[in-house]
Amino acid sequence: MADISHSLMIRFGTSRQPTAAETNQWIQLTEALIRQGVSSKEAGQRAAAQVLPGTGTRVFASQADTIEMLLSKAKEK
């Protein structure tokens, strides 16, 4: 399976890139939560808060986020 540590850092704004062990923990915890009936997005978020270092401490504004914000501002003019 491709290494998703980098993607997890971007998606959950962690303070540093998770180690392989932390990434595996996140995967297992997310799958467990999904089996309990939590939605996949919510499960990922909860697992990240529990397992990944410094979740939500950084914000990586993607290109798409910035463009989306500017487009909606332009529409209001």
Add this chain to the structure above:
Amino acid sequence: MNSVGQIAQSSPWWITVALPIVTFVLGFFASRFTLSKKERKDFEQANYANTVKLVEQDEAAYKDYTSALLVYCEATDVTFDMFTSIATKGDVYFYQARLTCDAIMSGKVDIQMRDNSLLPRIGDIAHKTLLQHYEALQAIAAKKGYPYNGELRRQDYVSIFAVAERFGLTAT
């Protein structure tokens, strides 16, 4: 060598003729269809340089597009020229994304950078930005009475959607 001499002595004459020919042919085809270590390193280096260039061009196009949007948003009185600028700079941004996707499809990119930087952006463009761009322009044109008949046509962006599909990209 000894073993060859032994083979030569104990086998029919045609084996001593066929053996060197067969091994030559097998070796020839093996070298045609595999890469030496140096060839592989050169290939990876070319892909890396290629990808860096694509990322630079993508960032430049992104900067231009967002600048055009900012000019429009911050102007006290907007003009038709500002609107056109958004449309054309957006086109350049998407064109650049198409080039990147073509390179991805022909395997000419560094795999790590592709997965970390390129694919997330392509996914966003395919699922969000393209649609938002055209919707916004149509809404603005209607509001301000500008002539504009642009619309999202999938056939204009085939390679972008092809990459999104091939790599199972979803909106983030």
